[in-house]
Amino acid sequence: MPKNTVNVPFIVSGMIFLFLVAALVAYIPVGAQPMPYSSDPNKELDDKVKIFFDDILRDNPTKAFEELLRTSSGSEQLAGIKSKLDDVKVQFGSFRDYERINAKLVGKDLIFVRYLLKCDRYPVVWTFTFYRRPSEAGAMMANPWTLIGLRFDTNLDPLIL
Numbered sequence: 001m002p003k004n005t006v007n008v009p010f011i012v013s014g015m016i017f018l019f020l021v022a023a024l025v026a027y028i029p030v031g032a033q034p035m036p037y038s039s040d041p042n043k044e045l046d047d048k049v050k051i052f053f054d055d056i057l058r059d060n061p062t063k064a065f066e067e068l069l070r071t072s073s074g075s076e077q078l079a080g081i082k083s084k085l086d087d088v089k090v091q092f093g094s095f096r097d098y099e100r101i102n103a104k105l106v107g108k109d110l111i112f113v114r115y116l117l118k119c120d121r122y123p124v125v126w127t128f129t130f131y132r133r134p135s136e137a138g139a140m141m142a143n144p145w146t147l148i149g150l151r152f153d154t155n156l157d158p159l160i161l
Helices: 008-027 042-057 061-069 075-092
Strands: 095-106 110-119 123-131 146-153
Touching: 042 061, 042 095, 042 110, 042 123, 061 075, 061 146, 075 110, 075 123, 075 146
Parallel strands: none
Antiparallel strands: 095 110, 110 123, 123 146
8 A cells, every 4th residue: 555545444434433423422412411220219219209208297298299299100099199198197196207218129110119207196108119111222311210109008017027
């Protein structure tokens, strides 16, 4: 090969590589951070539940449920729980505090998070079930968590195990 010639296949392959990198960068929305499946969902979900319970403690259940159920699946069914909240307050006393008991991740896309709502006379166990639809193959970001189940009860026996 003469000294003054250009290696055209090398330049073309380099340009293709740069084009692919630029296309990949353009695919990620501005300000979005990739959220891999291996990330710990506890912080994100704890923040969401904390807002819920803070509103409950401030005696603002309407706001609490509206925010929690805003992106939920089957929110009509979950909203029925809101009507039972007044009964809990009458039966167990004023709401004083809350704390997370545990979280159990089942696979990569299903998590059960339990909290203890501390009332004047008796604690109430709340279980939040969150699910995220799996991302399509090759997707850079995981889908958001969606509340698919919410229940509360006073059965403390399962907490022993």
